[in-house]
Amino acid sequence: MIALAEPVEREPAGSVRARRPHFSASALNAYAECERKWFYRYVCAAVDDPGSAASAYGTAFHLALERFHERYVRPAEGEADVMLAELERRIDGAFEEHREGFPTAVEFEIQVRRARRTAKRYVAWLVEEARRAPFTVVGRELAVQLDLEGFTFVGFIDRLDRDDRTSGVVVVDYKTGSIAKSAAEYLQQVRDFEDFQLPFYYWVRTAAGDRVTRLALLPLKDALADVRPVALDVVPVPSGAARGDDLVGTVSVAELERAKLRMVDICRALTSSEPRGFAPASDPEACVFCAYSLACTRRPPAASDRFGQ
Numbered sequence: 001m002i003a004l005a006e007p008v009e010r011e012p013a014g015s016v017r018a019r020r021p022h023f024s025a026s027a028l029n030a031y032a033e034c035e036r037k038w039f040y041r042y043v044c045a046a047v048d049d050p051g052s053a054a055s056a057y058g059t060a061f062h063l064a065l066e067r068f069h070e071r072y073v074r075p076a077e078g079e080a081d082v083m084l085a086e087l088e089r090r091i092d093g094a095f096e097e098h099r100e101g102f103p104t105a106v107e108f109e110i111q112v113r114r115a116r117r118t119a120k121r122y123v124a125w126l127v128e129e130a131r132r133a134p135f136t137v138v139g140r141e142l143a144v145q146l147d148l149e150g151f152t153f154v155g156f157i158d159r160l161d162r163d164d165r166t167s168g169v170v171v172v173d174y175k176t177g178s179i180a181k182s183a184a185e186y187l188q189q190v191r192d193f194e195d196f197q198l199p200f201y202y203w204v205r206t207a208a209g210d211r212v213t214r215l216a217l218l219p220l221k222d223a224l225a226d227v228r229p230v231a232l233d234v235v236p237v238p239s240g241a242a243r244g245d246d247l248v249g250t251v252s253v254a255e256l257e258r259a260k261l262r263m264v265d266i267c268r269a270l271t272s273s274e275p276r277g278f279a280p281a282s283d284p285e286a287c288v289f290c291a292y293s294l295a296c297t298r299r300p301p302a303a304s305d306r307f308g309q
C-alpha cells in the first residue's frame with residue numbers, strides 16, 4: 001500500500017539577485033531578450049554551455065583582427081595585397097589556437113576557409129574606407145569600465161578608430177553572428193532597449209573624454225557578402241531617421257541617454273531584494289539557439305506549433 005505524504009508547506013518566496021558585482025552589456029542584452037535566460041546563465045550557472053563552432057569562429061576572428069590592427073594602425077598606409085596576406089596569416093594562427101573549439105577537423109577547415117574568404121572582403125572594405133576617411137586605430141579589445149549610480153559596467157570594445165581629419169572617435173563592434181540589416185533596424189533595437197552594447201561603449205568613451213561620433217557594427221558572418229557596416233552617427237538632437245535599407249543613420253544623445261537610464265533600471269531590478277520571477281521570452285525565435293531550452297519549462301511554442309495546439 002502506498003501511504004501518501006502530507007504536503008509540505010510552500011517555502012516563502014525569496015529574492016534572486018545577481019551574483020556578480022558588475023554587469024556587462026551582453027548580460028543586459030540577454031536579460032532584455034529573455035529574463036529566464038539571464039537567470040539560467042548568470043544566477044544558476046547550472047546548465048553548462050559548451051560553446052559552439054560559431055562562438056569559436058567569433059573568438060578566433062576577433063583575435064586575428066586584434067593582432068592584424070596591432071600592425072596596421074593606419075590602414076590608409078597599407079597595401080591591399082600585403083594587408084590581406086597578413087590578415088590571412090593572423091587568421092591561420094588564431095584559428096589554430098582555438099582549434100579545440102571546433103567539434104571536428106572538417107568543421108575547423110570549413111571555418112578557416114570561411115574566415116579567409118571573409119578576410120578578403122574585410123580588407124577590400126578597409127582599403128576603401130581608409131581612403132575615403134583616413135583613420136588611426138587607437139584601441140583594440142579595449143577593456144572598459146563605467147560606474148553609473150552605484151553599478152559597475154564592464155566590457156571590451158573591439159576597436160576604436162580616430163578620424164584623422166576630424167578627431168571624432170568611431171566605436172567599432174565586430175559581428176560574426178546575425179545583426180540588424182539596416183541602420184533603422186539597429187536604431188529600433190536601441191530604442192526598444194534590446195541592445196545596450198554600443199550605447200554603453202558610447203558612454204564609457206564619452207566619460208573618458210572622447211568625442212564619439214559614430215557607432216558601427218561590422219558584419220563578418222557571411223563570407224559571400226561584402227563587408228558593409230551598419231552605423232549610427234551620434235547627433236545632438238534627433239534628425240531624420242534612416243529609412244528602408246540605409247546602412248547609415250543617426251542616433252541622438254537623448255536616445256543614448258534613455259538607454260543608459262534603462263541599464264541602471266535593469267541593474268536595480270536585478271539586485272533588488274524583492275521576490276520576483278523571470279519571464280520567458282515572448283519571441284520563440286529567442287529559444288532556437290538557447291543553451292537552456294532543455295531545462296526551460298516555460299519556453300513559448302514555436303510559431304509553427306501554435307496552430308496544432
Ligand code: SF4
Nearest residue numbers: 034280281287290296
Ligand atoms: S528556452 Fe526560450 S524562454 Fe526558455 S530560457 Fe531559453 S530563450 Fe528563454
